[in-house]
Amino acid sequence: MDFLDPNKLDDTVADSANMDMAEKARIEGEIAELQACLNSATTPDQRAALQLELGRNLADLERGEQAWLACKQALDYFLRQENWGAAAECCNVLYLSDQEGSLSTLGQGVWLAVTYPINPEITVELLHHIIDDTPDDSDGAAVAAATAAFIVDVRTADHQRREDMLFFTQQMLGKVARRHSNIEDHAQFNYWIKKLELDQPDKFLVRLRNIVDVLVQEDWWFDRDELRARIPED
Structure with missing residues (x-):
């Protein structure tokens, strides 16, 4: 392993506290679209994928309790389906929901x-x-x-x-x-x-x-x- 300058580490984690109004509005729009899609989802796969994405957006807006509720259902489904990658993504969002x-x-x-x-x-x-x-x-x-x-x-x-x-x-x-x-x-x-x-x-x-x-x-x-x-x- 080679040593690299630790000061160059790129922090890719978004700080929602500094999120501008335009970005918040964009995410709110995505949340509304996802909720509409959830209402018309016809398969469990579709519903779980939408819940994961919804949870991610809610966590970005620090609406942690809502993010948790959406993503926990998706996690339960992905675990039953043995979709480990999607389950790990759900765990990531649940962590970010800060519950x-x-x-x-x-x-x-x-x-x-x-x-x-x-x-x-x-x-x-x-x-x-x-x-x-x-x-x-x-x-x-x-x-x-x-x-x-x-x-x-x-x-x-x-x-x-x-x-x-x-x-x-x-x-x-x-x-x-x-x-x-x-x-x-x-x-x-x-x-x-x-x-x-x-x-x-x-x-x-x-x-x-x-x-x-x-x-x-x-x-x-x-x-x-x-x-x-x-x-x-x-």
Whole structure:
């Protein structure tokens, strides 16, 4: 892993508090259209997809309770259909809705996104939330950043945005290194990586599992042991 300037990390998370009126009006218009489409949806697939998009828009406007209600129904459906990618997206929106169970949904979304080969961009976004919500001196952020870099490396061989995503996750890792241990140069970074064993997936993925357990506690909405048992052996 190469060290990159952590100050160049592009923050892609929208700040709805600074959203201008035109953008709010646009999102309100999309919400009205989605609600109209929901009323005429003819299949469960259509309805769940619309609920996910509706929840995303409501979360953008910080209407968290409404976002939660819309997206939780979609999540339940996608879990039944074993559509793990869409389920992870729902978990992301439920986390962003900032409700009582949001940390639990973040943990469950991370579990799904790391366990199954879904869109790596969703996986990275979920892991980035752990970094944002973790104290600067906690190893948890380092584990999340290392996992994001690892997932992008192994899942994007044919992805058209592979180089951009590799660059972004390396920036994530560099930013965490700086805030965690005041890392400023390449030699320090390499030492930090080895010290925290962030170059050993078999070790940092176990630590990520512990982070997920702390986030979710006993509030699992699916049987992860049963799902794990059904994953084919390589």
